[in-house]
Amino acid sequence: MDFSYVPSLEKRKKADLIIIPFWKTQKGPQRAADVGRLKSEVFLPIDAGDFKGDMGKTALVYLHGRKEKRAILLGLGEKNKVTVETFRRAFAEAVKVCHAKKVTKINVLIPICDKCDQNEIARGVGEGMLLINYSFEDLKGDTDGDDLKVLVEKVYFIGVGKRFVAIVKKAEQISKGVFVARNLVNGNADDVTPEYLARIAYDCSKTLPAVTTRILKKKDIEKEGMGLLLAVSRGSMNDPSFIMMNYDGAPDKKERVVVIGKGVTFDSGGLNLKPTGHLKMMKTDMAGAATVIGIIIAAAHCGLKANICGVIPAAENGIDAKSYKTGDVYRSYSGKMVEVINTDAEGRLLLADALAYSCKKLAPSYIIDLATLTGAMLVSLGDEVVGYMSNDDELSKQIDASGASTFERVWRLPLYEEFKEPLQSDIADIKNVSGRQPSSIAAAIFLQEFVGEGIPWAHFDIAGTAYFEKEKRYLPKYGSGWGVRLVIDLLERL
Ligand code: BES
Ligand code: ZN
Ligand code: ZN
Numbered sequence: 291m292d293f294s295y296v297p298s299l300e301k302r303k304k305a306d307l308i309i310i311p312f313w314k315t316q317k318g319p320q321r322a323a324d325v326g327r328l329k330s331e332v333f334l335p336i337d338a339g340d341f342k343g344d345m346g347k348t349a350l351v352y353l354h355g356r357k358e359k360r361a362i363l364l365g366l367g368e369k370n371k372v373t374v375e376t377f378r379r380a381f382a383e384a385v386k387v388c389h390a391k392k393v394t395k396i397n398v399l400i401p402i403c404d405k406c407d408q409n410e411i412a413r414g415v416g417e418g419m420l421l422i423n424y425s426f427e428d429l430k431g432d433t434d435g436d437d438l439k440v441l442v443e444k445v446y447f448i449g450v451g452k453r454f455v456a457i458v459k460k461a462e463q464i465s466k467g468v469f470v471a472r473n474l475v476n477g478n479a480d481d482v483t484p485e486y487l488a489r490i491a492y493d494c495s496k497t498l499p500a501v502t503t504r505i506l507k508k509k510d511i512e513k514e515g516m517g518l519l520l521a522v523s524r525g526s527m528n529d530p531s532f533i534m535m536n537y538d539g540a541p542d543k544k545e546r547v548v549v550i551g552k553g554v555t556f557d558s559g560g561l562n563l564k565p566t567g568h569l570k571m572m573k574t575d576m577a578g579a580a581t582v583i584g585i586i587i588a589a590a591h592c593g594l595k596a597n598i599c600g601v602i603p604a605a606e607n608g609i610d611a612k613s614y615k616t617g618d619v620y621r622s623y624s625g626k627m628v629e630v631i632n633t634d635a636e637g638r639l640l641l642a643d644a645l646a647y648s649c650k651k652l653a654p655s656y657i658i659d660l661a662t663l664t665g666a667m668l669v670s671l672g673d674e675v676v677g678y679m680s681n682d683d684e685l686s687k688q689i690d691a692s693g694a695s696t697f698e699r700v701w702r703l704p705l706y707e708e709f710k711e712p713l714q715s716d717i718a719d720i721k722n723v724s725g726r727q728p729s730s731i732a733a734a735i736f737l738q739e740f741v742g743e744g745i746p747w748a749h750f751d752i753a754g755t756a757y758f759e760k761e762k763r764y765l766p767k768y769g770s771g772w773g774v775r776l777v778i779d780l781l782e783r784l
Contacts, residue, residue, distance in 0.1 A: 291423060291462060293416075295447045295455050299326040299399070302448055306393035307360045308353075309384045311401045313369045314343035322366055322401035323449055328353075332361055343367070345376060346383040350391075358397060362387050372406055375697050377414025382422040382764035385442055389423075392440040399448045409457055412450070416458030417775075419445065420465040421764040426476045460592050464778055467588025468771035474580035475757060475769030479556035479573035484523070484531040484604035487553055487579055491533045491602070494583070498590035500539055506532035516603070516647065517621040518628060518639040523605035525560055525613030532644070533579075534652075535586045535600035539593065546597040547781060548654035550644045552637045552661035553579030553604030560633030561613050568665070574769065575637070577756030578660040579604060584774040589781065596781045599652050603640035607633070619718040623647050624740055627718040635722045637663045638733050642740040649742030656685060656784060657747040659737070660773050666729035668754040675699045676755050676772070679734035682746035688783045689748055689776075698776040700750070703728075709735045 296302050310332060311322040319336050320343070335341040335349035345367030352360055364384045366376060381398075388396060398419075403411065425439035447454060474482055474490070488505045495503040508529040511519055516532065523530035533553070554575040558564060564572065582600040589598055614620065619629050620639075624646035628639065641659055648654055671677050678700050680686045686702055693700035709731055712724035720739055724732050734749045741747045755772040758765060 291420060291442060292444050293447065293455050293458050295450050297449065297451065299324060299448055302357055302397050303446055304357045305395045305397040305446065306358060307362060307388060307391070308358045308397040308399065309362045309364055310399050311364045311366050312343040314365060314367050319343035319365070322403065323399040328356065328361065332363065335363060341365070346380050348383055348387050350387060360391070366401060369403065369405055372403060374410045374414040377411055378418035378697065379763050381415045381418035385419050385422050388442050389439060394440060394442055395444040396442060397446045397448055400450050400454070408454065412454045412457035413461060416461035418764045420462055421468065422766065424469055424472065424766050426473060426768065429478065463591035464588040464775060466591050467584035468774045470587050471580040471584030471771035471774055472769035474583065475574050475577050482576065483528040483555050484553065484606065485528065487555070487576065487602060487604045488531040488533050490583060491535050494535060494587060498587065500537055501586060501590050502536045504534040514623065514647070515621070516623045516643040519603050519605055519643045521614040521620045522607055522636045522640050525610040526606035526608030528555070528606045530605040533602040533604060535583070537586050537589050537598045539589060540595045540597050543597060545655040546599055546653060547656045547658065547784060548599045548601055548648045548652050549582050549585055549777060550601045550641060550648060550657065550659040551578035551580070551582030552576065552641055552663065553602045554637055555604060555606045557607045557636065558609045560607050560609055560636060561616060562632050562634040563609055564634060571757060574757045575662050576604065577662050577752060577769070581660050581771065581773040584771055585777050588774055588778050594778065594781060598781065601644050601648055603644040605640055607636045622740070626720060626739065629715040629718040629721045631721050631723040637661050638722060638736045641737055645737060645740040649745060654745055657741060657745055658777060660750045660752055662753040662756050663733045663751045664730040664753055667751045670730065671701060671754055673754045673758060675701050676750050676752055677701055677703045677730055678748050678750045679703050679705050679731065680748035681705065681738060681741065685746040685748055688780055692776050692779040692783060696775040696779050698772055703731055705731065705734060705738060
């Protein structure tokens with residue numbers, strides 16, 4: 291999207307459509323911005339009782355002899371209930387109408403609100419419009435143009451200045467990372483292989499300033515002794531890769547945040563083969579990796595003042611004569627011997643090697659990991675909130691603040707000592723799965739064994755939010771890119 295501003299309604303340019311916001315009041319809808327000479331036709335749906343200003347509700351009006359052919363009346367709901375999220379949701383609804391009408395150039399009247407900071411309005415309006423203005427049509431065949439989604443390209447904000455546009459432009463830089471993450475999740479598992487993820491990461495280092503990429507191929511992974519990553523990948527034609535993306539945005543600071551993403555490009559379950567329904571969407575099991583790539587891209591585009599190291603252990607969990615086996619014990623990078631009880635609990639295995647490697651080699655000030663780790667997460671918390679677990683209360687406070695600010699909401703789950711005992715193995719050092727236990731927490735307890743002493747760490751289990759069966763609010767159907775916005779916000783706080 292290309293954004294610019296005009297100070298007043300009179301000075302606006304020609305466009306396909308104008309968005310006009312309204313508050314809901316007891317006396318009916320009230321204009322949230324000056325509508326000048328537009329008044330007469332704009333009020334028709336209101337006079338007819340068809341538009342009441344409810345949050346996210348819209349009415350389409352055709353105009354005559356104006357700079358636009360159409361207007362969208364957009365409800366913001368009650369003024370005293372307004373938050374940043376109100377603007378995200380409402381303006382996303384207006385953009386959906388633009389998509390339905392296939393219009394590309396729009397004027398947007400920005401609400402005037404004494405209850406809300408102008409910068410917050412800019413963020414909400416910008417994020418809502420940007421995040422829904424997305425399509426993924428790479429896998430469609432020769433459709434004629436009519437079937438393809440037409441995105442909004444040009445936006446003029448009316449009644450604001452430079453600062454407003456600057457905030458929206460920052461949101462746009464971040465949304466670039468979100469979109470790359472979504473595209474990777476939506477792509478075919480046969481295309482988005484570990485090697486492909488490595489190539490995308492490498493391409494980033496060619497096109498983005500301050501990004502460098504290092505890739506360990508199978509041979510290097512063997513040399514390093516990442517026995518768990520190797521074990522998981524054994525049942526696939528596609529070799530594993532271990533990807534490191536550095537973004538050095540604060541060269542004068544020594545703090546560095548390592549962000550690790552689970553990169554299982556397809557999770558068949560391995561010899562513990564998944565049943566049909568569970569197997570279907572397992573091409574999305576690299577969503578953590580996609581988020582990490584998205585975070586690096588977003589950080590580089592907005593020139594974030596932080597040092598980040600993105601780490602992606604990538605493998606396909608296939609099924610084959612060469613598959614790794616249940617009951618066998620594998621040597622991890624850390625030296626800990628791991629008894630594999632279930633080959634479908636593969637994510638924690640490759641993350642364990644990545645965590646241990648990062649702690650030993652990358653000198654992290656903090657470690658964050660994101661992974662579609664357990665189906666139990668969807669059962670316990672659903673798809674509105676992500677459960678996270680952390681060994682550090684201070685870090686958790688910041689995470690909670692970022693969750694609230696981005697509306698990528700999170701809920702901390704406990705890591706009590708008592709959860710450790712069931713993971714003890716009789717023949718090795720630790721098992722990858724325990725008996726009847728809270729599955730999401732058990733996975734995190736396993737991971738914690740591979741985090742170095744004293745390093746603040748948080749694990750996000752994004753199994754419930756990485757992918758949506760249907761569109762909701764400003765989030766499209768399928769890959770969501772969940773976590774890019776939250777982690778960027780968090781990095782700014784740390
Ligand atoms: N990738 C799955 C988790 C998952 C399930 C992600 C549904 C997204 C949607 C993970 O590797 C897995 O299979 N976990 C098992 C663990 C179990 C064997 C302890 C699970 O959750 O069933
Ligand atoms: Zn699995
Ligand atoms: Zn998995």
